[in-house]
Amino acid sequence: MRLHRTIAALALGGLAFLAAGCGKEGSPPIKGPQPDQLPVYQVDENFSLPSSPTWKKAKSRGNLVVGVKDDQPYLGEKDPATGAYSGFDIEIAKMTSASLGFAPDTVDFRTIASANRETALQNGQIDYYVGTYTINDMRKKLVGFAGPYYVAGQRLLVRADERSIRGPQDLAGKKVCSASGSTPLQRIQEDYPQAEAIAYDTYSVCVDNLLTLQVDAVTTDDTILLGYAAKVPDELRVVGKAFSKEPYGIGVIRSDNALRFAIDDALEANEKNGNWNKAYQATLGQSGVPAPAPPPIDRYPAN
Numbered sequence: 001m002r003l004h005r006t007i008a009a010l011a012l013g014g015l016a017f018l019a020a021g022c023g024k025e026g027s028p029p030i031k032g033p034q035p036d037q038l039p040v041y042q043v044d045e046n047f048s049l050p051s052s053p054t055w056k057k058a059k060s061r062g063n064l065v066v067g068v069k070d071d072q073p074y075l076g077e078k079d080p081a082t083g084a085y086s087g088f089d090i091e092i093a094k095m096t097s098a099s100l101g102f103a104p105d106t107v108d109f110r111t112i113a114s115a116n117r118e119t120a121l122q123n124g125q126i127d128y129y130v131g132t133y134t135i136n137d138m139r140k141k142l143v144g145f146a147g148p149y150y151v152a153g154q155r156l157l158v159r160a161d162e163r164s165i166r167g168p169q170d171l172a173g174k175k176v177c178s179a180s181g182s183t184p185l186q187r188i189q190e191d192y193p194q195a196e197a198i199a200y201d202t203y204s205v206c207v208d209n210l211l212t213l214q215v216d217a218v219t220t221d222d223t224i225l226l227g228y229a230a231k232v233p234d235e236l237r238v239v240g241k242a243f244s245k246e247p248y249g250i251g252v253i254r255s256d257n258a259l260r261f262a263i264d265d266a267l268e269a270n271e272k273n274g275n276w277n278k279a280y281q282a283t284l285g286q287s288g289v290p291a292p293a294p295p296p297i298d299r300y301p302a303n
Contacts, residue, residue, distance in 0.1 A: 037282040039275045041094055047101035052258040054127050055100065064102050066093045067112035067126035067251075071204035073227030074284045076131050078111065085109045088223075089248075091279035092149055092267075093130040096250065099266030113201045115181030118142045121253050128263065129251035132221055134183045135298070144256065144303065145249035146263035148295045149276070152221035153242025154184045157228060159210065160237050165217055167240030171195035174216040177206035184220045187244060203228075211235065221246050226287040247295060257302040264297050 049055040058064045068089060070078035076089040094104035112120045117133060120126050121143050132152070135145045156176075158165050165174065172194035178185035180199040189197045198215055200206055206218040207228050218225065222242055229236045250267075252260050270276050271294045280291040 037278075038091065039095070039278040039282075041098035041104050041270075041275065043098045043103050044101050047099065049100070049258055049262055052256050052262065054253060054256045054259050055262070057124075058100075058102065058127050063106035063108055064097050064100065064127045065108045065110060065125070066097070067117065067120050067129035067131060068093065068109050069131040069202075070111040071202050072132065072224050073231055074287055075223060075227060086283070088150070088280060088283040089130045089132065091283060092250070093128075095270045095275050095279065096128075096130075096263050096266040099269060100262060113181075114179045115201065117181075117251060121251055124253070127252075128259070132224060132246075133249055133251050134221075134246045135249040136183065139251075140254075140300075142254060144252045144254045144260040145298075146252060146260045147249035147267060147297060148247035149250065149267050150223070150248040151292070151295045152223045152246040152248065154187060154219060154244040154246060155222040155225055155242050156239050157207070157210065157218040157220075157225040157236055158216070158239055160233075160235050162216070162237075162239075165239060168192050168195075168219075168243050171217065175214070176217045176219055177209055177215040178219050179203050179206070182220065183246065184244075188219055207236075223284060226289060227284075230287045247298075254303055261299065264299055267294075268297050 068085060069076035070085065072087065075087040076085065077087050078085050090109070093107060093109070097104050097107050110126055112126065112129065112131070117129050117131070118139070121129060135148055139145070156165060156168065164170060171192050174195055175198055176188055176195045177198045177200065178188060180201055185197060185199055188195055203218065203220055203224060206215065209215045210218050222238060225238045229238050250263050252263065276294055277291055285291060
């Protein structure tokens with residue numbers, strides 16, 4: 001019964017894999033940003049970027065298409081009842097959209113799994129991607145990155161009654177779940193080969209399997225894990241110190257340097273005018289973790 005109540009509570013939090021058939025009357029309400037707490041982003045009506053083919057196509061279309069996650073509480077989460085997206089990454093997408101001359105409420109959000117991010121950008125399915133997307137040298141060979149706009153760290157999520165796992169050094173023989181194609185999965189496979197790494201398309205499936213005793217831990221960025229733990233603190237907890245640095249960037253098609261630099265400008269402007277901090281407080285700030293200082297923008301040379 002306790003497990004059923006937990007899964008029902010997570011379902012009401014907008015986790016797509018549990019949205020059908022698990023909720024019940026009296027379960028906790030969805031936790032998320034309240035509209036009156038979110039920043040209002042001023043659209044730059046005079047913005048123009050004809051040197052960017054991506055921007056020109058979006059201008060002709062009338063809106064931006066942005067790839068995101070839909071199952072990460074406080075970061076990128078989709079309400080199964082309304083279809084609305086919320087979270088810090090969603091706010092980052094909206095504030096950059098306004099700076100690029102597009103009304104934030106016109107953004108067309110597309111859910112893209114971690115393993116499909118590069119393909120979606122390269123094929124033009126999306127204009128850019130905002131979804132806990134770690135910048136690294138290998139990915140820079142495939143796509144461009146604006147930012148970073150946040151720096152997270154990899155940690156472990158376990159059941160609340162778990163006492164044998166206190167950090168990655170305790171993972172030998174344990175089933176550890178992460179998302180296919182993600183940096184955290186690769187790190188577990190390479191640095192902690194004694195663990196049994198298990199991959200699924202989304203972290204929400206990993207959390208489901210953790211709750212139903214099929215895996216021993218879930219690993220990814222602490223921002224994501226804190227969101228899940230905050231939903232059901234009696235059932236889940238985050239353990240250990242961070243064992244990586246994960247600078248989150250906004251992914252763009254690799255050849256579109258004009259768009260990349262324009263998004264860098266947008267991020268920097270929104271950090272200075274306070275929108276970044278307001279967006280954090282209304283989303284990730286609800287997990288109880290204070291807002292860090294925004295990381296410096298890395299304006300690496302054009303490809």
